[in-house]
Amino acid sequence: MVLTGLVVVYIGFLILTPLTALVTGAFREGLAASFYSLLQPNVLSAFGRTLFVCILVTALHAVFGMVVAWVLVRHEFPGKRLLDSLIDLPFAISPVVVGYMLLLLFGRRGLLAPILSAWDIQVAFALPGVILATLFVTFPFMVRELVPVLKEADRSQERAAATLGANGFQIFSRITFPAIRWGFFYGLTLTFARALGEFGAALVIGGGIQGRTETATIYIFHAMEERQYIGAYSAAVLLGLFSLLMVLSSEFLKRRHE
Amino acid sequence: MNSPGNPAFFNLSKTRPAASTGHLGLRSIALSYLLLLLIIPLVVIVRDGLREGLAELWRQITLPVAWSSIGLTLWTAVIMTLINAVMGTLTAYVLVRYNFPGKNILNTIVDIPLAIPSLVTGIMLVVLFGPQQALGAWLKDAYNISIIFAPPGIILALLFVTFPFVVRAVQPVLSGLDRAQEEAAATLGASGWTIFRKIILPPLLLPLTTGALLSFARSIGEFGAIVIVSGNIPFYTQTAAVYVFGEVESENRIGASAVSMAMIAIALGVVWLIKAIQERSRRVSI
Numbered sequence: 001m002v003l004t005g006l007v008v009v010y011i012g013f014l015i016l017t018p019l020t021a022l023v024t025g026a027f028r029e030g031l032a033a034s035f036y037s038l039l040q041p042n043v044l045s046a047f048g049r050t051l052f053v054c055i056l057v058t059a060l061h062a063v064f065g066m067v068v069a070w071v072l073v074r075h076e077f078p079g080k081r082l083l084d085s086l087i088d089l090p091f092a093i094s095p096v097v098v099g100y101m102l103l104l105l106f107g108r109r110g111l112l113a114p115i116l117s118a119w120d121i122q123v124a125f126a127l128p129g130v131i132l133a134t135l136f137v138t139f140p141f142m143v144r145e146l147v148p149v150l151k152e153a154d155r156s157q158e159r160a161a162a163t164l165g166a167n168g169f170q171i172f173s174r175i176t177f178p179a180i181r182w183g184f185f186y187g188l189t190l191t192f193a194r195a196l197g198e199f200g201a202a203l204v205i206g207g208g209i210q211g212r213t214e215t216a217t218i219y220i221f222h223a224m225e226e227r228q229y230i231g232a233y234s235a236a237v238l239l240g241l242f243s244l245l246m247v248l249s250s251e252f253l254k255r256r257h258e
Numbered sequence: 259m260n261s262p263g264n265p266a267f268f269n270l271s272k273t274r275p276a277a278s279t280g281h282l283g284l285r286s287i288a289l290s291y292l293l294l295l296l297i298i299p300l301v302v303i304v305r306d307g308l309r310e311g312l313a314e315l316w317r318q319i320t321l322p323v324a325w326s327s328i329g330l331t332l333w334t335a336v337i338m339t340l341i342n343a344v345m346g347t348l349t350a351y352v353l354v355r356y357n358f359p360g361k362n363i364l365n366t367i368v369d370i371p372l373a374i375p376s377l378v379t380g381i382m383l384v385v386l387f388g389p390q391q392a393l394g395a396w397l398k399d400a401y402n403i404s405i406i407f408a409p410p411g412i413i414l415a416l417l418f419v420t421f422p423f424v425v426r427a428v429q430p431v432l433s434g435l436d437r438a439q440e441e442a443a444a445t446l447g448a449s450g451w452t453i454f455r456k457i458i459l460p461p462l463l464l465p466l467t468t469g470a471l472l473s474f475a476r477s478i479g480e481f482g483a484i485v486i487v488s489g490n491i492p493f494y495t496q497t498a499a500v501y502v503f504g505e506v507e508s509e510n511r512i513g514a515s516a517v518s519m520a521m522i523a524i525a526l527g528v529v530w531l532i533k534a535i536q537e538r539s540r541r542v543s544i
Contacts, residue, residue: 003348003351003352003356004352004356004358006348007345007348007349007352007353007364008364010345010348010349011349011364011367011368014414014417014418014421015367015370015371015418015421016367017386018379018382018383018385018386018418019370019382021382021385021386021391021393022378022381022382022385022386025385064287064288064291067284067287067288067291068288068291068292070284070288071284071285071288071289072288075281075284075285077285083289083292085529085530085533086292086296086297087292088529089296089300089526090296091475091476091529092475092476092478092479092522092525092526092528092529093479093521093522093525094478094479094480094481094498094499094502094518094521094525095479095481095482095499096479096481096499096500096502096503096506096518097303097479097499097502097518097521097522098299099506100303100502100506100514100515100518101299101300101302101303101518102299103506104299104302104303104306104515105298105299105302111302132295135295136295136296136299139295139296168280193373196375197374197375197376197377197378197482198375199375199376199377199481199482200481200482200485200499200503203503204503204506217375217377217378217482220377220378220381221377221485221486224381224384224486232381233381233385236377236378236381236382239375239378240374240375240378243373243374243375244370244373244374246373247369247372247373248366248369248373251366251369
């Protein structure tokens with residue numbers, strides 16, 4: 001009883017109190033003021049940009065994350081263990097450092113600057129940089145969700161289908177994918193949610209230029225610096241709520257499925 | 259077994275040649291994706307850090323401001339890890355062993371930090387404990403405690419962000435434990451604390467350690483939550499990630515690369531330590 005109370009108090013203090021404080025802070029000048037602050041054109045465009053980046057990044061990882069997980073589970077080749085440990089790299093590296101790495105590659109005096117300027121491609125301080133940063137940071141989520149479910153998937157059905165003359169794509173789409181689809185969808189939502197919240201790497205490589213590379217998180221950061229608290233808090237509530245609903249609902253679906 | 263009459267043999271010999279070109283294709287796609295996205299950026303930063311030689315790299319890391327930012331990052335992470343290890347284990351224990359109304363809700367709340375962007379976490383703490391807020395002002399007036407723009411805010415932010423790691427590492431192992439030994443010990447008169455220390459804790463040590471180390475590694479690089487709560491005061495609340503951000507902004511390339519490399523080295527060291535511990539325990543248990 002004492003232990004339960006202690007845990008409830010700790011979680012209440014650490015997680016629920018700050019959450020409540022943010023929501024009351026956002027609405028302290030009334031609902032209308034909050035909604036008004038969210039409907040400003042620069043806020044809408046920052047959220048739109050975030051959504052675009054998230055969708056693109058999730059789609060890319062859906063394809064390539066699947067390929068990487070597949071190769072890690074089904075193939076044997078020298079260096080596979082090294083590769084496997086590299087997957088978690090983005091998890092351990094600070095987002096600021098990720099953004100800085102990309103700046104060293106694509107920045108004005110970066111390694112690839114001559115090629116980029118010859119082809120007139122802008123990556124740093126432009127949306128492609130933000131997309132690359134988000135891709136790096138979200139790399140492990142899809143792969144780490146898919147590897148265990150791929151390992152568990154029963155391969156006898158695949159072999160049976162192969163014996164009956166199904167080609168590789170047919171086997172994948174009709175047998176393998178249905179078996180791992182819950183892990184796949186869960187990986188998608190985790191990737192999306194992590195991409196929604198990306199801040200440090202996107203700020204360093206993108207520069208947070210209003211109207212060009214300012215995503216929702218960067219807008220919140222700027223609004224805090226400019227002391228526009230209602231705008232910052234309201235956008236933070238919206239972003240947090242969106243991300244929370246996504247992760248919790250997919251978790252609920254996953255648990256029900258299991 | 260391997261006679262041509264065997265269907266498995268037939269199937270194998272028929273599909274192998276076609277599959278192997280597909281294999282190579284898939285493998286090269288996977289490898290180039292990894293190479294482009296992960297490996298090249300890492301090589302570039304190491305190259306940049308070593309551009310002026312090892313001595314200059316070391317000098318940049320040991321500059322007083324840089325050195326104190328790394329120190330602050332480490333000691334706040336250590337305190338967070340210790341609190342997280344105790345409270346995470348306790349939370350897992352309560353969630354596995356006790357039944358009480360609202361248990362499922364509590365179990366769901368544990369995952370909230372994973373879903374909330376860390377920048378939003380920082381803002382939550384500022385709204386709650388900021389110097390202009392009721393609670394923050396009261397703590398300052400009554401007890402002279404500052405949380406925001408001070409190290410306690412950094413520790414709180416890290417605790418929030420990494421809360422699920424220990425809980426989710428310990429929980430499955432705890433719920434898989436056989437309770438017969440505990441019951442035997444209780445019959446023999448062992449106290450609750452003795453049972454916990456001698457029977458329950460030993461099998462939990464491995465997941466507890468890896469979960470705690472994981473939260474440590476994660477907090478070395480934390481930026482979004484900290485940049486909001488810390489106020490970026492050199493020698494006081496400037497962590498390594500915030501220092502690197504400042505150096506990048508002011509175009510001090512060599513300094514940014516040096517501290518970045520120090521952070522990468524620490525985080526990778528911890529990740530490899532986790533892998534080594536897991537590997538060793540697997541070998542021991544076999």
